[in-house]
Amino acid sequence: MTNPSLCPCGSQRPFSACCEPYLLGQAIAPTAEALMRSRYTAYCQSNVDYLVATHHPAKRTFSDRMTLSKSV
Numbered sequence: 611m612t613n614p615s616l617c618p619c620g621s622q623r624p625f626s627a628c629c630e631p632y633l634l635g636q637a638i639a640p641t642a643e644a645l646m647r648s649r650y651t652a653y654c655q656s657n658v659d660y661l662v663a664t665h666h667p668a669k670r671t672f673s674d675r676m677t678l679s680k681s682v
Contacts, residue, residue: 619647
C-alpha cells in the first residue's frame with residue numbers, strides 16, 4: 611500500500627515538499643528532472659492546466675487541452 615501523502619513522482623518526499631508548489635504556481639521547477647517529475651504528478655492528478663502551461667509554447671495547440679482532458 612502506498613502512502614497517499616508521498617508525492618506521486620516517486621521521490622519518496624511528501625507531496626507538499628516536492629511537486630505541490632510547482633502545481634500550485636508557487637514555484638517554478640528548477641531542473642529538467644523536477645519539471646518532468648512535476649508533469650508526471652500533474653498527469654496522475656489529472657491537472658490538465660499544469661500540463662498545458664508547462665508544454666513548450668511553440669508546440670501548444672488549441673486541441674492540446676481537449677486531448678489531455680480525454681487521456682488523463
